[in-house]
Amino acid sequence: MCEFCAKHGRGKKWFLNEDNYKKELLEDKKRRKLLEDYTGHSMEYYLRDSIEITNLAKKPVIGNLARKIINKVTPRQYGGQVISIEDALKVVDISEEHVLLPCYCRKLTKGDENLCCINFGSIKELELESKASKSLVEIDAYELKQRLKEWDKKGLVHQVIYGKIPYPISICNCERTYCFPMKQRALHTCDKAFMRGHEVAVVDPKRCDGCGKNIPRCVHLCQFGAIHYNRQDNHVHIDPNKCFGCGVCRDACDKKAISLINRKTYRY
Template identity: 25%
Template sequence: MRKISFADISIFIVNRIFNWRFWIASLTKKSKVAKKIIEKILFEDDDTIIIPNTISINQKIEGEKSEFLPTDILKEVIKKCDDIVIMNDCLCRTSSDCKDYPQDIGCIFLGPTSKKIPRNICHEATVEEALEHVDKADKAGLSHLIGRNKIDSVWMNVRPREGLLTICHCCPCCCLWKVLPNLDSEISDKVSKLEGVKVTVNADRCNLCRKCLKEVCMSDAISLKDNKIAIDEDKCRGCGLCANVCKPKAINIEYQDDTIDSIINRMNNLIEYDKK
């Protein structure tokens, strides 16, 4: 009989309380004490960047020597790492029993701490397998997050968290980070937009189908004003999920090319990993 791991117990609990996540997050706005406790337990020293889905790109990023797409940021970090595991399933989508996006496209974890993740919930991967996994997630219409998330080291009970970097692939319906609007801003600001990204709406192409308004945006940045779709740039995290559902291609995502190296260096500084 297989030994039950801490992660097994955590998955069991998460599956049953996943729909409470919005209420739990809202406590950070209602109580200073709750905010302090929740931040300490789940979000302390977090730093996460949202990387848009490549298929929603309107303009490619052009570097000095080569042409970049947003997911190349993920790939450059993956290439530097020896320790890589891929989760067998997405905890968010399995907890919600997602019907619209693949449940078997799980997070990628990088760094020496990933060695401690129970192998019954993940599998070791080569750099090439991890790069293919990113492409698979991209083609499925998922956006990405990369960074250090304390919540991952907590639910899997692995340490040190400085040795663990998360690459998560998010859908618009089930993602954990849809709680961002419910969190106190000091916590939600730890999840940031890719520098240089800009999301715009072409009113001439928009047919007001309102699909982008139907629980697609993870940060509540989209609204209807004067019978036109409007995006609040202060709230927008640039995930690109709204562009993915926009059939008339009225929502566009554009980038500047001067932040690639700084983002990659920022991620490298977040993790202590065995470099090749």
């Protein structure tokens, strides 16, 4: 359990607690304003702000201050946590009014309008109200789950996003090349911008054969550099301190050599 589960989970992971999806949460004026800004085109301004603060986080002295600010304000704005494909599918079951939108990070960095950002709950209504979005596509839960599984096979990392904690609004399916929150976390230790998942990956050395003579698939797919191949014992090793628990490596392994376990039960 993470700090959000302790406050908002009622014994479950915070994003699996149905109470957090209730429409009444939109009566919170700050949240509503945030989501009205998010919908339509305004997220681009948020991302630009975020890029500016990220750039500040690189600087030697004020960097520490910038990181503190990002970590402090993120729960009151947008942030996310890595989740496994199993939990992503459960989020689809709990949430309603599913729509696909372009990923803002890809849109801003490479002009890519691919519909790989899953949104739900009040986002559809607010997007339609804003009249700014021309790209919204409605999708049913079955089709959405198929897409999620396809993206998982491609190695995209699922992250549940909140609009002011604890209100889940989307599942993003990201890559380090484009994802701003992932970069903020990976490059500048802004850990609230992109939180680790609840699980960690472990390898069964009896099953792993290092992918034979091929490049190990799991090493290639891990976006966090958490897996390395050891030629001497001919299998891979996972660094739990680098692993975010996305499960992409596990799903790519046809030897079923990798599993996800609860991070709290991991013996370092």
